Amino acid sequence: MHRQPNVHIHLGDCLPILQGMESGSVNLAYLDPPFFTQKVHRLAPRDRSREFSFDDLWSSQKEYATFLFERLSEIRRVVADDGSVFFHCDRNAVHLARAIMDDVFGSENFRSEIIWHYRRWSNSQRGLLPTHQTILYYTQSDNYTFNEIWTEYSPATNVDQILQRRSRDGSNKSVYARDEQGNAIPNGTKRGVPLSDVWDIPFLNPKAKERTGYPTQKPLLLLERIISLATNEGDCVLDPFCGSGTSLVAAQLLNRTAIGIDLSEDAVEITKQRLEEPIMSQSRLLDVGREAYRNADDNALAILQGVDYVPVQRNAGIDAILKQDFAGGPITVLVQRPGETLLEAARKLSKASASKGAKLMFLIAMSRGGCFDFAEELPTGVVVIESPALGIREHLDKLKRPDVLLEKASYLPPVKPESLFETL
Amino acid sequence: MHRQPNVHIHLGDCLPILQGMESGSVNLAYLDPPFFTQKVHRLAPRDRSREFSFDDLWSSQKEYATFLFERLSEIRRVVADDGSVFFHCDRNAVHLARAIMDDVFGSENFRSEIIWHYRRWSNSQRGLLPTHQTILYYTQSDNYTFNEIWTEYSPATNVDQILQRRSRDGSNKSVYARDEQGNAIPNGTKRGVPLSDVWDIPFLNPKAKERTGYPTQKPLLLLERIISLATNEGDCVLDPFCGSGTSLVAAQLLNRTAIGIDLSEDAVEITKQRLEEPIMSQSRLLDVGREAYRNADDNALAILQGVDYVPVQRNAGIDAILKQDFAGGPITVLVQRPGETLLEAARKLSKASASKGAKLMFLIAMSRGGCFDFAEELPTGVVVIESPALGIREHLDKLKRPDVLLEKASYLPPVKPESLFETL
DNA sequence: TACACCTCTGAATCTTCCA
DNA sequence: CTGGAAGATTCAGAGGTGT
Numbered sequence A, B: 001m002h003r004q005p006n007v008h009i010h011l012g013d014c015l016p017i018l019q020g021m022e023s024g025s026v027n028l029a030y031l032d033p034p035f036f037t038q039k040v041h042r043l044a045p046r047d048r049s050r051e052f053s054f055d056d057l058w059s060s061q062k063e064y065a066t067f068l069f070e071r072l073s074e075i076r077r078v079v080a081d082d083g084s085v086f087f088h089c090d091r092n093a094v095h096l097a098r099a100i101m102d103d104v105f106g107s108e109n110f111r112s113e114i115i116w117h118y119r120r121w122s123n124s125q126r127g128l129l130p131t132h133q134t135i136l137y138y139t140q141s142d143n144y145t146f147n148e149i150w151t152e153y154s155p156a157t158n159v160d161q162i163l164q165r166r167s168r169d170g171s172n173k174s175v176y177a178r179d180e181q182g183n184a185i186p187n188g189t190k191r192g193v194p195l196s197d198v199w200d201i202p203f204l205n206p207k208a209k210e211r212t213g214y215p216t217q218k219p220l221l222l223l224e225r226i227i228s229l230a231t232n233e234g235d236c237v238l239d240p241f242c243g244s245g246t247s248l249v250a251a252q253l254l255n256r257t258a259i260g261i262d263l264s265e266d267a268v269e270i271t272k273q274r275l276e277e278p279i280m281s282q283s284r285l286l287d288v289g290r291e292a293y294r295n296a297d298d299n300a301l302a303i304l305q306g307v308d309y310v311p312v313q314r315n316a317g318i319d320a321i322l323k324q325d326f327a328g329g330p331i332t333v334l335v336q337r338p339g340e341t342l343l344e345a346a347r348k349l350s351k352a353s354a355s356k357g358a359k360l361m362f363l364i365a366m367s368r369g370g371c372f373d374f375a376e377e378l379p380t381g382v383v384v385i386e387s388p389a390l391g392i393r394e395h396l397d398k399l400k401r402p403d404v405l406l407e408k409a410s411y412l413p414p415v416k417p418e419s420l421f422e423t424l
Numbered sequence C: 001t002a003c004a005c006c007t008c009t010g011a012a013t014c015t016t017c018c019a
Numbered sequence D: 001c002t003g004g005a006a007g008a009t010t011c012a013g014a015g016g017t018g019t
Helices: A014-019 A061-078 A094-105 A159-163 A220-230 A246-253 A265-276 A284-288 A298-302 A342-354 A388-400 A417-421 B014-019 B054-060 B062-078 B094-105 B159-163 B220-230 B246-253 B265-281 B283-288 B290-304 B342-354 B388-400 B417-421
Strands: A007-011 A026-031 A040-043 A052-055 A079-089 A110-117 A132-139 A166-168 A174-176 A198-200 A236-239 A257-262 A309-311 A320-326 A329-335 A360-365 A382-386 B002-004 B007-011 B026-031 B079-089 B110-117 B132-139 B166-168 B174-176 B198-200 B236-239 B257-262 B309-311 B320-326 B329-335 B360-365 B382-386
Touching (some): A007 A246, A007 A265, A014 A257, A026 A061, A026 A220, A061 A079, A061 A094, A079 A094, A094 A110, A094 A132, A094 B094, A132 B110, A220 A246, A236 A246, A257 A265, A320 B388, A329 A342, A342 A360, A342 A382, A360 B388, A382 A388, A388 B290, A388 B360, A388 B382, B007 B246, B007 B265, B014 B062, B014 B257, B026 B062, B026 B220, B062 B079, B062 B094, B079 B094, B079 B220, B094 B110, B094 B132, B220 B246, B236 B246, B246 B257, B257 B265, B290 B309, B290 B329, B329 B342, B342 B360, B342 B382, B382 B388
Parallel strands (some): A026 A079, A110 A198, A236 A257, A329 A360, A360 A382, B007 B257, B026 B079, B236 B257
Antiparallel strands (some): A079 A132, A110 A132, A166 A174, A309 A320, A320 A329, B002 B007
């Protein structure tokens, strides 16, 4: 048994250790037990010098159910009256876990089925890519600790709706309240939308420094959210299958005390190290948000509708690549931006495409950009395509020319698109 | 019993009707059964001495479980060998549903736990806002129909790694492959990322036209996705608890046949009406596919960016009016829709514009529509402008011509947009 | 048939390079 | 020198393949 200021780590099966604990002494239990996946998890740590592994092969579902049932029953005893339990489930065991939890804690104490959603790699082509895990949230009683977390309004939300007070009219319809002068009544400050049960938190990235090399490691952010939802400072967090100790690190960072238990010596060792030197990887994605990566903005891409393309987001010189190849290389596309000449755009596209091996590039012209004579200077392989805006604008300009009679103008023959290829 | 061309609707309990159906006659079954949410299973937490058993869950809800089990067994019989079942679950019954489905179809035929995620407004303050529902996806066998759907890469993904082939170096590290000159080797066409099991589909807006007033109505988009994933055109879709018939409408729109069953006369009546309505107003969808049409409709105007226009709602022949006038009348704009020839679009535009006194109309061409020689027949005053999609597509076609040398093609001089106006 | 091993993939970080 | 953008790398799944 190792002792950190406010964190206790035990080595061994959690059942006897739980049995030795005082009733009601824990405010939050988080469990991520080994699952009945019939696979041995195996992963080399970052330095590739050691291997961790644990065996979660249970001879039958019944045996596994009993294993869980015994430990959960003890957990129920040690959790305080206003305490909570979060049970992290493999998708192959959710229903089993739910049934056992209903049995132990009572279905009336089931609060939420939390979906942890993340994006992930895979080359799976037949079937849907699994990108979520489930966390079952139960409380000991109706009177549980819950700290609200507010998130941002959806971009689609009508601001009026948020800012104006509402009332019911004669027929009990919800309407905006008005004062005597008919003005809207402000509704005070708004905190946002209450946290939902679907959590979008990035999966722990293979390159993250936060990684310990221990299998099934969870992101710190996930545990921080759980702990701050269900406990207050000074409360006690229990993790009976603590693995690499993410929950304990999170508890420590949030000024909670914590008790961790694990069967594996490696796990306990790693956890001790992490507690002394907690590393939370600096995630740019989390810092700046997913949106910050988008430089192929939707406006630009909307111009491309009707084309089969893949949007490209992390490259200033390329908005999209076509799904089709050409001469062994990709076909890249850029939409000219406001305030940028056609030639500038073409050079950007050409430069960015060079390293991608593209031999054909399409540039969508939004304006003439002060450069009518670009043909000679245009980088090799760049093909300019007009946007409708440009076509419309130029056509209108043409109609203003003194030598074009207005009456005749409305009878203009349509432009034959074939003329585009006259230069071929 | 009501009969539409390819949709049969039955009134009554589905069990006897299923029993009368032929084995293997259905390719996809979608169920959204009623849930008896009166929380019969309010089990008091037990003493810890007992063992957990699945029988407890079963017997506590015996009546309901039996109800489902009987019907699911029949469903298994009528589903074809390569068929699928999607079971839409109430969150209070997922585990029960999963257990029964495992029993009837076998856990080895469990494919996915689909999370339907939507945003929802609520001021609930204690606890997490439920914003998801679960759909269990099972197949009849290993050899099941599955049509891949591809989605966008994460914005944080960089293009290089998806465009370049990779190999292993001496120490088995993954690195980019290079040819003798040290250039990157392209890795073939890219389609995007396979569809994940978390689906972000907006909940039916309370004001949406789609809404029938029937409770628990699901968005069309959700059903369309399920049907297009698991069936091909002409296949048969079964919905034994069809309610307001969203699945049947979706099946019809996607050229599948469908069988719907419901206990309620109201439900059957509403379904009949909904089925007739889309046939009347959207017969075109049957030819061109719902997806293309919807996208075009939503985004039609996006293609006009860079132009000063006022969007026009609810006018089939006009998408926008330019802020600028011409010859004393407005200038109208229409974007050609998928499945519509250029000439059809031009006539629509011309007809709709006549009453507005427009003397100049712009038609944005998205395809050639089988009509290369439209110039003469084109209504007076209509000017055709090419969409970038069209320009790109035609350019690529040009490059495929036998008389165009590939080597030369990649060095094609850029098209001078001026050439567009040579016919003036 | 079962299983070990090799290949492919892409999210998100780390690293490098360039302006 | 510095900050940001582009490029390189890691590793967990899912397949495929060969024994």
